[in-house]
Amino acid sequence: MKSVDVAVIGGGILGCFAARNLMRWNLSVVLIEKELDICTGITRANSAIVYAGYDNKTGSRKAELTVRGNASFDDLCRELEVPFSRCGSLLVTYDKESLAQLRRKWEQGIRNGVPGLELLTGGEAEAMEPMLAPGVAGALYAPTTGTVNPWQLGIAAFENAAANEMEPMLGTTVVGIRKTKFGYLVETDRSELRCRAVINCAGLSADRIQELCFPSDTHLLIDGAEYLVLDKQARKPKRVIFQQAQSCGKGITAIPCVEGNLLLSGVRKPVGEPFATTKEGISELKTSAVSLFPNLNMQQVIRSFAAARPNPQWDDGESIHDFSIAYPAPGFFSLIGIKTPGLTCANELGRYLAEKTAAFLDAHPNPRFTPHRQAIAKTNDPEIICLCEGISRGEILEAIRRGASTVDGVKRRVGSGMGVCQGSRCSFAIEQILREVWHGAL
Structure with missing residues (x-):
């Protein structure tokens, strides 16, 4: 038996x-993952935003981290060696009654120590982002907001840990834990x-x-959002745009990705099938996007996908709004229901x-x-797949x-299949290369 x-x-x-971070210490560590590759669940369907920190309650662990x-x-x-863009963000509202909410977020951000926050008039916001529909009532500008590819970041951390x-221990399912x-x-x-x-970091199964070893007073309610990816040639805002809606607190989000695409995120809501899109959700997202950006060409959408997120709740159904970290016994640490801004933190x-x-x-x-960790470098190989x-x-x-063992695993490491054709031209060739490697031909 291994120890x-x-x-x-x-x-x-x-x-x-x-x-x-455990490898910073003289410790022997194994990472157990039930899938054959890493970062294939919550991480792969993510909004890619590195948040500034004004949205979190002052004094909370979320705000600090x-x-x-x-x-x-x-x-x-x-x-x-992962690309990162500190592009900034605008939280915009078209509703004058929501201006008080913007000011409260600004005040909270100042208390949290977020640098550079500014409250803007509607005219200032429209001048900063001309793609916005006219009529902006006001905006909160956060220059420290950024974007990063979430699965590239996770894979890079994994490779550094392995080095x-x-x-x-991939392709390995935990079926029991005993003290x-x-x-x-x-x-x-x-x-x-x-x-x-x-250390329990099992995401939707945390x-x-x-509960394989200890009772839990925290349980997960799954919700999610649907996303659209636009081609790199599409017009896009220079900054992340959050739409504040008085009715639900937040509308859609537009994210200029580090790869050059525009990512549109819909409103979070309870999900039926995790990671599955719906016709109604995609239609609603397209309509909202054109309302926010009238000159956006929705013919340039190249992909849609859906995310699933864990929302932690106490046994009585009350939501937990801070990061939920449980210590049911000495030496057992559970991250149960780590949601936005989990990527940022x-x-x-x-490290914690x-x-x-x-x-x-x-x-x-x-x-x-x-x-x-050294990223995969561009090569002089003339054979472009x-x-x-x-x-x-x-x-x-x-x-x-x-470590890539599938076409999707290759995609998440080098970006193949992420262009306009979404892999229709290269997937077969990559499958052939994978088969050649498996059969020892290379």
């Missing part, structure tokens, strides 16, 4: 950053694992994972958990830890060498 210091359950962005995480994002992305000797005299026995569908501490949450775990295990800093994005055979082979 390690820490088992991290869940290979989404939170699990990957928990594992990466969001402001701190945002401030350190440039350095983090340089370490991991620092974290051991991945023992030495710590915990984690039972999987492949083997048993003895560990001194457990409450069920904890992923590294800070990972790693420090708590290291203190519990009396671990010492790891002098061999290196925080740097993905014509839309200019992705070469050499880049695809490197993605496979780093």
